Amino acid sequence: MDDDSANPLRRMSSRTRKVAPKMAAALGSTDNRNQAALARLEALENDNAGIETVEINDDDEASLDDDDQVYMQKKLAKGTKRKTRQAKALENARKAPRTFLELLHEANLEALPPHVPSYLRAAVGPPSSTSRRHFCSVCGFTANYTCVTCGMRFCSCRCQNIHNDTRCLKFVA
Amino acid sequence: MSNVVVLDNGGGLIKAGHGGERDPTVVVPNCLYRPLSSKKFLHPSPLSSITSEDLTSAAVRRPIDRGYLINPDLERDIWSHLFSSLLHVNPSTSSLLLTEPLFSLPSIQRSTDELVFEDFGFNSLFVADSPSLVHLYEASHRPDGLVSKAQCSLVVDCGFSFTHAAPVFQNFTLNYAVKRIDLGGKALTNYLKELVSYRAVNVMDETFIMDDVKEKLCFVSLDPERDLQMARKPGRQNLLRCTYVLPDGVSDTKGFVKDSEAAQRYLALTDGVSRRPVEARKEMDQTEAAEKSEDRRRIDLTKTEFDLTNERFLVPEMIFQPADLGMNEAGLAECIVRAVNSCHPYLHPVLYESIILTGGSTLFPRFAKRLEKDLRPLVPDDYHVKITTQEDPILGVWRGGSLLASSPDFESICVTKAEYEELGSARSRKRFFH
Numbered sequence: 001m002d003d004d005s006a007n008p009l010r011r012m013s014s015r016t017r018k019v020a021p022k023m024a025a026a027l028g029s030t031d032n033r034n035q036a037a038l039a040r041l042e043a044l045e046n047d048n049a050g051i052e053t054v055e056i057n058d059d060d061e062a063s064l065d066d067d068d069q070v071y072m073q074k075k076l077a078k079g080t081k082r083k084t085r086q087a088k089a090l091e092n093a094r095k096a097p098r099t100f101l102e103l104l105h106e107a108n109l110e111a112l113p114p115h116v117p118s119y120l121r122a123a124v125g126p127p128s129s130t131s132r133r134h135f136c137s138v139c140g141f142t143a144n145y146t147c148v149t150c151g152m153r154f155c156s157c158r159c160q161n162i163h164n165d166t167r168c169l170k171f172v173a
Numbered sequence: 174m175s176n177v178v179v180l181d182n183g184g185g186l187i188k189a190g191h192g193g194e195r196d197p198t199v200v201v202p203n204c205l206y207r208p209l210s211s212k213k214f215l216h217p218s219p220l221s222s223i224t225s226e227d228l229t230s231a232a233v234r235r236p237i238d239r240g241y242l243i244n245p246d247l248e249r250d251i252w253s254h255l256f257s258s259l260l261h262v263n264p265s266t267s268s269l270l271l272t273e274p275l276f277s278l279p280s281i282q283r284s285t286d287e288l289v290f291e292d293f294g295f296n297s298l299f300v301a302d303s304p305s306l307v308h309l310y311e312a313s314h315r316p317d318g319l320v321s322k323a324q325c326s327l328v329v330d331c332g333f334s335f336t337h338a339a340p341v342f343q344n345f346t347l348n349y350a351v352k353r354i355d356l357g358g359k360a361l362t363n364y365l366k367e368l369v370s371y372r373a374v375n376v377m378d379e380t381f382i383m384d385d386v387k388e389k390l391c392f393v394s395l396d397p398e399r400d401l402q403m404a405r406k407p408g409r410q411n412l413l414r415c416t417y418v419l420p421d422g423v424s425d426t427k428g429f430v431k432d433s434e435a436a437q438r439y440l441a442l443t444d445g446v447s448r449r450p451v452e453a454r455k456e457m458d459q460t461e462a463a464e465k466s467e468d469r470r471r472i473d474l475t476k477t478e479f480d481l482t483n484e485r486f487l488v489p490e491m492i493f494q495p496a497d498l499g500m501n502e503a504g505l506a507e508c509i510v511r512a513v514n515s516c517h518p519y520l521h522p523v524l525y526e527s528i529i530l531t532g533g534s535t536l537f538p539r540f541a542k543r544l545e546k547d548l549r550p551l552v553p554d555d556y557h558v559k560i561t562t563q564e565d566p567i568l569g570v571w572r573g574g575s576l577l578a579s580s581p582d583f584e585s586i587c588v589t590k591a592e593y594e595e596l597g598s599a600r601s602r603k604r605f606f607h
Contacts (some may be wrong), residue, residue: 125503135487
């Protein structure tokens, strides 16, 4: 949505700036910004904050049944073969609940003929007008300025300073 | 054979009860939670009961992701608790009416069928989609309304995981015309969480509390530009500012709105008329006094409360303009127009006149008003726009299901266990015409 950086008519300063190579790489591509934006949208669907941890190892422990003890004893008694770590990992990967996106990918809906309604075709699609309101990422009011480093919005000097101090993604990579 | 269990398996809340009754017996969150004090995941208690559960910083596991059932094992846990200790039904002697989101994937349908027939052993199953149930309920509720006369309506279901605009005709959802926005109550709560965590207190772990904040304080703005201006004002002149007190874990385990009267003050904004100056000045005097004491109080209580101003309406605003969030999706009004335009032109005027709002996220105050304001310019002049809000948007789908379950020919439209065993999931599902 932010196509400012792609605009060829935009005047750039001729002053050469010294930037760290990693920073230059991050600045060079708009990809990173898009990725960051997408990651942020993904995060809106998370159940818990931070990284989703699938607790497979604790599953036995966290199961609701109260017969954990019995179960553990049985397991020990039966334990003729001890699973290798690799086998365990494989089994866990098989047992682990898969995300909806994985299932969606597996269903291969793109292969359906175009007249069949499906999950993908029901998406509403892009808005008709490309205008977008921008809100300050710090205080929420209308933001007229864009951070040159990371592309987030701010509305005033004060908010810019706060943004730079706290949230600015200096290396978006 | 009269025992039909009606189960509206939503991403946020399970609504479950017996067919034929007016209201579901239990409404319970569709998740397991683990409070800080515990190592195990626990079943949340039903919403109606008054409990002292400590939900602060609870981790959550949900069987449903983006509206679809992805974790059948977890769902089995939740359902078996539901059937045995909340509903007290015996699955092997009952039928099940289950709601499923539109466009469910074949693999998900298969695992749902396995869950119903193999794990629980229900006698028979009927899978319904929510728009048709809502239509059914509204049509029978108002026998001489347009919905029942034309047998046609546009159901806007703005729920926990996503928002659908679905035209329904003769009790069948026209699935080729359904449009979806990937925004629902969950995303809104998470967005609010993110905003508050950045601006005031870190609440990234407080899913349940922020749900409560959203339900109590958020509203839909009729004019966001003007409201943004209002939200800038300092002190008590600011009609939008209100304070939410987080639970401290000692005296109370639930958060609350500090001054609930103040939270309603935004309602005065609709009229657009400024109040008389005398009144305003008097209030100003009070304001200053109140502000001083308030400021002093704020210093020692910073950790336990936070203010909301523009967040209150910018969060629900995202449903109307997801582009503001950076999503490449059209807003709700445009979504409705696209859904209608995919139908036969003869249906257009009727659909615009019979829009039904359902789903928990439509409970934001003034949702319908704003939608009408957005929609009117997009609809041809000679069509009427009429938006109906269900009397209880959360239970609307369940009530439709209850009606369907009590209809005499319900048994004949179900898939029985024997049929499932004979035909398998995919072929027995053909009966539902989804």
